[in-house]
Structure formats: C-alpha cells, structure tokens
Amino acid sequence: MLERYPLHQQKQINDYLLRIKSVERLIGSAFPQQRAFIKDPAKLKALFCTRRAAKSYTAGLYLVKEALDNPGCNCLFIGLTRDSAKSIIWKDILHVIDRTHQLGATFNLTELTVTFKNGSVIKVSGADVDENEMNKFLGRKYRLVCIDEASMYTVNLRNLVYGILKPAMADERGTICLMGTSSNFTRGLFYDITTRKEQGWSVHEWSAHDNPHVAKQWSEELDEIRSLRPLYMETPQFKQWYLNQWVVDTDKLVYKFNEQRNLFDKLPSASGEWVFVLGVDTGWEDDNAFVLCGYHEHHKELYVIRTYNQKRMTFDMVIEKINEFLNDPKYPPCKVIIDGANKQGVESMRVRSAIPFEYADKQDKTSFIEILNGDLVQGKIKIHRTAARPLVNEMMSLVWKTEGEQIVLPKKEHPALPNHLCDAFLYAWRCGYHYHASAPEVKYPIGSKQWYQQQADGIWEREKERLIQESEEETHWPTVDGVNW
Numbered sequence: 001m002l003e004r005y006p007l008h009q010q011k012q013i014n015d016y017l018l019r020i021k022s023v024e025r026l027i028g029s030a031f032p033q034q035r036a037f038i039k040d041p042a043k044l045k046a047l048f049c050t051r052r053a054a055k056s057y058t059a060g061l062y063l064v065k066e067a068l069d070n071p072g073c074n075c076l077f078i079g080l081t082r083d084s085a086k087s088i089i090w091k092d093i094l095h096v097i098d099r100t101h102q103l104g105a106t107f108n109l110t111e112l113t114v115t116f117k118n119g120s121v122i123k124v125s126g127a128d129v130d131e132n133e134m135n136k137f138l139g140r141k142y143r144l145v146c147i148d149e150a151s152m153y154t155v156n157l158r159n160l161v162y163g164i165l166k167p168a169m170a171d172e173r174g175t176i177c178l179m180g181t182s183s184n185f186t187r188g189l190f191y192d193i194t195t196r197k198e199q200g201w202s203v204h205e206w207s208a209h210d211n212p213h214v215a216k217q218w219s220e221e222l223d224e225i226r227s228l229r230p231l232y233m234e235t236p237q238f239k240q241w242y243l244n245q246w247v248v249d250t251d252k253l254v255y256k257f258n259e260q261r262n263l264f265d266k267l268p269s270a271s272g273e274w275v276f277v278l279g280v281d282t283g284w285e286d287d288n289a290f291v292l293c294g295y296h297e298h299h300k301e302l303y304v305i306r307t308y309n310q311k312r313m314t315f316d317m318v319i320e321k322i323n324e325f326l327n328d329p330k331y332p333p334c335k336v337i338i339d340g341a342n343k344q345g346v347e348s349m350r351v352r353s354a355i356p357f358e359y360a361d362k363q364d365k366t367s368f369i370e371i372l373n374g375d376l377v378q379g380k381i382k383i384h385r386t387a388a389r390p391l392v393n394e395m396m397s398l399v400w401k402t403e404g405e406q407i408v409l410p411k412k413e414h415p416a417l418p419n420h421l422c423d424a425f426l427y428a429w430r431c432g433y434h435y436h437a438s439a440p441e442v443k444y445p446i447g448s449k450q451w452y453q454q455q456a457d458g459i460w461e462r463e464k465e466r467l468i469q470e471s472e473e474e475t476h477w478p479t480v481d482g483v484n485w
Contacts (some may be wrong), residue, residue, distance in 0.1 A: 015100040025101050026065050033206040039066060042202035043169070046150070047179040048194045050210040050244045054220060055179045058144040060093035062177070064103070065118035065142040073143035073172060075122045080149050082126035086112060088148060090124060094248045127153070127160060136159050141171040150180035153416060156285075158189045161428040182246045184236070185416055186397045189244065207244065237405065245259070248397060255422060256373040256415055257383075257395040262380040264303065272297045276305070278333040279327050279360070279428030281420045284340060289420035291391060291427075292325055292333060295434035302382050302434040305331055306387035309421055315345060319353045326355070337427040360427035366411050372429055380434065391421045398422060 027035055037047060037058060039105060049055045064077045079085025094114055098105045106115045112124040120143075127134050127147075134155060145165050150157065158177075165176055178190050178201075185191065192198035194205075208218040222242065225232055232238050236249040267274075274296050279290040287309040294303045325333055335477045338346055341361035350357050383392055400407045401414045413419050 005089055020117045026061055026097070026104060030058070030061055030363050031210065031212050033204065034061065035212050037204045038062045040202050043175050044171065044201045044204045044206060045175060045177045046190070046193045046201050047177060048203060048205045048244065049179075049208040050074070051181060051210065051241045052214050053206055054213065056088050056148055059148060059177065060089055060097055060191075062170055063144060063146060064097050064101075064123050065092070065443055066175075067122055068103075070143050070172070071118035071120060073120045074141060075120070076137070076142050076145045077122065077124045077411075078127050078145065078147045079124075080126060082112070082124075084147070085124050085126050094122065103357045127155060132475070135163050135167065137164050140168055141174075142168050142462055144177070145169070145174070146177045148177060148179050150178040150183055150305075151188070152180070153188070153190075157251070161189060169213055175378075182244050183249050184238045184240075184248050184252060184399045184402075185414070186248055188419055195246065205244070216413060218390065223330045246398065252402060252407060253396070254369060254398045254400055254401040254419075255362065255395040256376045257392065258376070259378040259392075262376055262383055263379055263384050263385045264390075267294070267303060268296075268299060269303070270298050275433070276331050276333040277335045277337060277428045277431045278322065279424035279426070279431075280322065280336060280338040280347065281341055281424040281427070282313075282318060283420060284312055287311055287418060287420040288318055288321075289424040290321060290325065291421060291424040292331060293428040293432055294331060294424070296437065297434045300434055300437045301430045302429060304381070304383040304391060304425060305382060307391045307421055307424075309390055315349050315352070319355065323353070335431055337431050339423065339427070344412040358431075361430060366425070368426065368430060372426060375429075381429070391425055394418055394421045394476045403437075423455050 027038065028312075030038065031054075034054065034057075037045065038061065048057050059077060063077060067073060067075050069468060077085060079088055090112065094105075095107065097103070097386040098107075104117060107113075108115070114124075125136075127137075137160075142165070147157075147161075153160075160266055161176060161178070167307055174281045178193065180190055182194075186361050187196065189342070193201045194203060196203070198285075209215050211218075225238070226241075236247045239245040239247045240331060252296075274294050279289075279291045279293065281287075283289075288311070290308040292305045292307070294305055295301075308368060310317075313321070323329075326336070336357050337360050337363070340346060344356055346359070349355065363379060371379070398417050398419050399414050401412045402408060
C-alpha cells in the first residue's frame, strides 16, 4: 500500500502509524480510572487519590500520551521543588514508560527534559521555593501541565494556575491538572476544588484499591493495621493517607482552640468597666486583619467581639475601617495595636488620621502563642460564635511547618496557610489584662444576716489595721549621740 506514495510521505505515514500504536499501547496499559481521567476532555482537571493510587504514574502516562499525540508540543510536570519533582517522575516513571514502550526519547538530566522523536518535550520543574520561581513559566505555551502534591504548596497556587499557567494554555487549548492527597492544609485552591467549592473543574477520585498493581498489598496492609494497630485508624494521618479525608492533625495546630470551651454568643452583663483593644495586621496581597477584643475588671476571660479581614486595602481604607471601630458607641477601643513591619506606612497613617497607634510587640512570638494557648485551654478566651467566625476558621486550620510528620524546630507557622487574623488577635491579647480581674464586692441588703456578717468582718479588718498602726507609733528606740538604735 505504501509503495504508491513518495518516500518522504511513506516515512510520515510510518511515523504516524507508529505514534498511533504507541499511544494505543500507553492507554491500553492504564487501568480504567486512569483512562477515564486521561480521556476526559475538560481543560481543568483534578485528581484526588489516596496514597499508592498511582496518581504520579497517571501524570507520566498523560504527559507522554500528549507529547506523542501532538508533535512539537511542550508539556510540563511541576513538583513542590525541582529535586522532589525529579525524584517522583524522572527515573521511576518517565524512564520506565520510555523503556517499556520503546519510545526512544532523549533524556537531558541537566535540563530535566525528555525530548521525543516528533520534537515534543516534557519538562520537569519545581515551583514552591518562592513566588519568583513561578515566573519562569511566563511567556511559554503548553499542551499539558500536571501539578503534583497540589495540597502542599506554600506559594499562591491560585495565582500559579489562573494567573501564570492558564494564559500559557490558550495557544494550544491545553489542559491543567492538579493532583494530590488530602493533608492538614484545609485551605487553598486544591482544597476548594476537591470539596466542590471551586467551580469549573472536573474532579476524579479513586483509591489504591482501584490500582491493580498494589490492590492486594493495600488490602493486606489495611488488614494488618486493623488487627495490630486499630487505634492508628483514628488518627488524622490514617484518615488522610488511607481514606483521603480532609482532616487536621490537632497536635500540629498552632492554636489550641476548642469550640466547646472557647465560643460565646453574648457578652456577660456586669457592673464595672469594660476595656476594648483593637489588633491590626496590615498587608496587600495578604489580608488586612482587624480583631476587636474586650476584657472586664471582674471577669477573668478575654472576649473576641468581632473581626474583619480584606485584601488590597489602601492606607486610607485601613484608616476608615479603624475609625469605624473607634466610633462604635457600644465597643469603642481605647488602644489600636498595629503590626509595625511597614513603619513608614503606619507613621503616614498616624499623621493623616491622628489615630494613636501602638506598635505590636513581635518578639518571641512562639513563646507568647504558647501562653495564649494556656488561656485557650483553660477557657479564659471566648470568641464570638458568628461575629468572629473568620478567626475561628483560621485557628482551626493553621498548623506548624512540618517535614514529613515532624514539626520543624524552631517552630514556625506553615507559610502556605493564612495567619493574619491570628496575628491581629495575638497583638490585642498581649495588651489584655483580663488576668488582673477580681471578684466584685457583694452588697447585701441592710439588716440581713449576710450584711451583719460583712460588717463584723469589716470591723475586725479595720481594728487589726488600727492596732498595727498604733504598735508602730508606740515603738521607741534609744537615742545615743543623736542616732536611733
């Protein structure tokens, strides 16, 4: 059949047929869930799996399939870091696929690129070092981008996907895939996608039970855990890795908030003086956060009355919001404690508004968080159930930075998670004097039994003071040469 065509066309046809066969073999080697994911025509896809469900291998198959199907295209695999991306997909996935299907691709270890005979290239890279790392993807066009461990990024994943990569897919109507397992980070784009809060994404889910290469071993491991370590099945790690549930390891939470002991609905009525303090944490891409706290001379609890947070507020907008708090007739703060990181900005606001700012004391932050946690555990901090709910949500998701399952020392809050309301609260809490509260004097009806007892106790205390004073006045010391001895 081919003999009727010129030689150069025969070569093109042969190359095409070989490519078709290679793609068919690739797709044929995948299990059904993998094939459904790869063939899904959606341009925004998420893969949400347990450990050992072959999500990274799925990425490898998908990248190679697109590279073979589209001569001269660019595909990209992104890991947390360049080294982690390399360790995940380079040797054990891309090399294996090339060798198994005899593709004859060229591997460049220095550039971490895989080049196929049709000119298509797969690039392996990292994006989680800092925000600038993402900018290297600007100005390029891609057919397919797979982002692995999508629940673990410290950079702004939403900006990476929508701001940087999405425009780069326009030329070839390319596809972006996010892949990952649940984690402690119950915030961010991947969390929103997999919990169906973010619209426009096609979400695929399966477990290691669906991976025929490890299903038997996975079942045996679960049976072993069930019989030998049943308590482990109640831990957040088991629920994340084996059940793919979004849960937070409470041992890693920065703040020891508890809904049963740390919420309130209405301030207690009491005679005496309430004092209110406003904590402010400023930002631009990050939230500007405002937390209003109050304490009373007769209550040993600090009350968080309301909060407010918003991104991209100018200095004038911050001033306006603070004045709104200051002019509240019910809860007017007597102090405004503000983050002094942008001192020039704060001083500019002071001049423009005459607000008596006090700079937050940020020294030894971790130690003061632990002291604050003591108040939380003892129920000495109460947070309004609805008016301060954003602070509650932030506290319930903010964890310490970890390596593997271990908290990194010295402790630092995980940079992937927002902490701005928590910081504003910490500033206000450090200026709260609820721990100086004393019980109010009880006044009984005149003539009652309790009133007489109170009078008797008062007489005795006054008489004791009088006797002590007289004793001191009557004490005389001999004088020798004008000196008291």
